[in-house]
Amino acid sequence: SQTIHQWPATLVQPVGSPLSLECTVEGTSNPNLYWYRQAAGRGLQLLFYSVGIGQISSEVPQNLSASRPQDRQFILSSKKLLLSDSGFYLCASRQGPNIQYFGAGTRLSVL
Amino acid sequence: GENVEQHPSTLSVQEGDSAVIKCTYSDSASNYFPWYKQELGKRPQLIIDIRSNVGEKKDQRIAVTLNKTAKHFSLHITETQPEDSAVYFCAAHSGYALNFGKGTSLLVTP
Numbered sequence: 001s002q003t004i005h006q007w008p009a010t011l012v013q014p015v016g017s018p019l020s021l022e023c024t025v026e027g028t029s030n031p032n033l034y035w036y037r038q039a040a041g042r043g044l045q046l047l048f049y050s051v052g053i054g055q056i057s058s059e060v061p062q063n064l065s066a067s068r069p070q071d072r073q074f075i076l077s078s079k080k081l082l083l084s085d086s087g088f089y090l091c092a093s094r095q096g097p098n099i100q101y102f103g104a105g106t107r108l109s110v111l
Numbered sequence: 112g113e114n115v116e117q118h119p120s121t122l123s124v125q126e127g128d129s130a131v132i133k134c135t136y137s138d139s140a141s142n143y144f145p146w147y148k149q150e151l152g153k154r155p156q157l158i159i160d161i162r163s164n165v166g167e168k169k170d171q172r173i174a175v176t177l178n179k180t181a182k183h184f185s186l187h188i189t190e191t192q193p194e195d196s197a198v199y200f201c202a203a204h205s206g207y208a209l210n211f212g213k214g215t216s217l218l219v220t221p
Contacts, residue, residue: 032207043213044155044200051207059208090154100145100209102154 002027004103023091113205117212134201143204
């Protein structure tokens with residue numbers, strides 16, 4: 001079965017600083033990859049998904065971007081963080097027909 | 112796009128009672144409906160799923176039912192235990208992504 005690696009687990013960043021969160025997947029090839037954000041006590045908001053290298057679909061317009069430089073690597077970035085970017089960021093990978101699993105997440109606090 | 116509504120937002124039951132969480136979806140093309148359990152500070156974990164060609168699926172104390180005509184599906188937990196306390200999310204698959212409900216916070220009191 002696949003394993004989803006996310007790092008770092010927690011991150012504290014000042015407003016206006018850049019961001020780079022990385023997600024890598026093992027044990028599968030050509031997965032669909034997803035970035036979700038979860039604000040405290042809230043639901044899962046889909047930010048980006050990718051069906052292949054270099055292919056990114058954005059669900060929510062904002063100051064975040066995503067890239068997929070390799071088949072099993074998905075990166076979430078920002079040039080300048082806002083306070084509202086704080087939250088729990090989850091990477092997910094689809095294995096098999098529709099089955100989706102989540103990484104352990106990165107808890108981002110923007111101060 | 113797909114819109115998934117989930118109710119209730121909070122649910123409190125006594126240990127041993129049953130809990131039911133209901134979801135509706137809008138896209139008749141949706142064909143896969145998973146349920147996730149998220150404990151505090153942890154990632155969502157898949158607990159059960161159902162596909163559109165099945166009306167009901169059971170796994171020990173957990174069951175899910177699907178009514179395609181009415182576009183709703185439900186999670187049933189029987190003989191609840193304190194460790195069932197968590198936030199539960201339903202989802203419906205449409206296109207390339209899962210669309211999630213807003214979650215139900217379940218509290219099981221001893």
